[in-house]
Amino acid sequence: MSEAKKLRWTVDVTLNDVDSLVSFLRAQMPESDIGSSEQAYRTHYALRTAINVVSHNVQYRLGEEAIAHAKERPDWDLERAHTIQRSWGDLVNIAREWKGVEGFDHERWVYREVVDTEEEAPASPDETAEPAVFEYRIPRARDGAAEDIVVARSAEHPESWGVFEGSTQGWHWDGSSWQHPSLTGSSPYRYTEQDALAAARRCAAAPRNPEGTDH
Amino acid sequence: MQQDQQLRYTVDITHADVDAIETFLDSHAEAQRAAHPPETAEHRMASTVRGLVRQSAWDARKALDFILDDEHFGAYGKQADLKELHRLKCAWSVLVKAAVPWQGEAGHDTNRWRSTEFTDRSEEEAAERERVGMRAAVKAMERRA
Known part of the structure; x- marks a missing residue:
């Protein structure tokens, strides 16, 4: 490549x-x-x-x-x-x-959760995701096999926090339901740290539906 | 393994180890962040160290949660187990190296805060067998030459 x-x-x-x-x-x-x-x-x-x-x-x-x-x-x-x-x-x-310093390579210096095409799952990392720092991971209380709830802060706006399912920055919690940026186009970073943690704990404690798709 | 024994293998790392090294490094990074205004090199480096420490501690805990849970460890195949063991080994080595500048300071645990070369005793023994085998093969080649 x-x-x-x-x-x-x-x-x-x-x-x-x-x-x-x-x-x-x-x-x-x-x-x-x-x-x-x-x-x-x-x-x-x-x-x-x-x-x-x-x-x-x-x-x-x-x-x-x-x-x-x-x-x-x-x-x-x-x-x-x-x-x-x-x-x-x-x-x-x-x-x-x-990140803002001259010489920073925005195209190449990115983290990929997926090793290769064979491992790539249908829910691939969002190519347009904002750079973020994953600060907390909260396991789901009732389903060990489900993705953890991840709380991340925006790398560009450290006071803006988001709540995600897994670390791909795909599905995020908007306060009442799970949303995907490709559907809403809105930024998932809408919380303070405390509010994001509180929302994440509520999401982690909530039961998933039987099909495992609570989005 | 007892908490006061010298750390040798990745499988001997505990949640208490991760908590202790994270608290130690986080407090030093926070103290420096607070002492310097944002945008200064000191503040920026302290923020980076803090982020790295939190990320590594989180990785280590996540791996430990999996490894120490009988419902998970062994349930998804050897590949899944190894992935978490490697994740723990990697994250722990970053934490240990980040703490090196404070060696000898109060609170630094030289006995436990060590990188682990091998995941467990069996991995060390396999590596030793391989070394012995290679040495014997080299000697045999030398004799033939």
Whole structure:
């Protein structure tokens, strides 16, 4: 896949993507600018260390050695896919704080819950979804197999919160029913943090209908 | 495994471990956020650390909920179990690395806040068998050469 294209699945993540994202992040936090206090220094160091471990996790698994191992052993192949998915997601989440900065790649630096076309479910991640930070996940009280209720804040408007079913930012709660952006066109980020949490808890406690489609 | 024993395998991570490291890191990040105005580099980095910590702790808890629940773990096949174990291992390693700058500070638990190389004892033993096998194969090749 050409890297000029929008990143759609986890399998589309390349070493170039990781390298460019990590270079961008390092440029945003130069070592010469480590902060004005010991606490600031430690936070800076924590972030750099976390970026190192996360990027190494994904870079190693995109390398030839890991690919060769994965071909030999199905369980390593699985571990490889899971780790690339999670670690790439972590890098994308870290970068969101610098979303407005020049050099940010809006097309490629996106997280995909779905590994590849084989794993893609009918409810695929919404391509038009706003960048968000998933802060809380509340399991459904009565149906362990159903998607959890997820409370996310908008990355662009941190005071605006939404309530979702699962983390694809598809179906969201509008206060009285489940809505989908493709149907309503309206933003799901309509709550304060407290109101979103309260709404999510009510949704998690409510029974689903017997067909499992309470949308 | 006892909470005060040194952490070795991913399966030994507990909810108490996740709660403790999240509280520790969150309080440091919050203190820095509060001390610096928005839009400053210090505030931005503290927000990012806080977001990363919360996301990783949430991932770890979600995985633990699955792994520790007999109704779920083992019920959806090995692939589903491994996915949650990998998720826990990944999330935990991020939390542990983020806490490194505070090593030696009060509240930092060096005994428990360690990355886990192996999911469990059987995975470590399988890796060891593989190492021994490879060493024997290399020696055999050297003898033939």
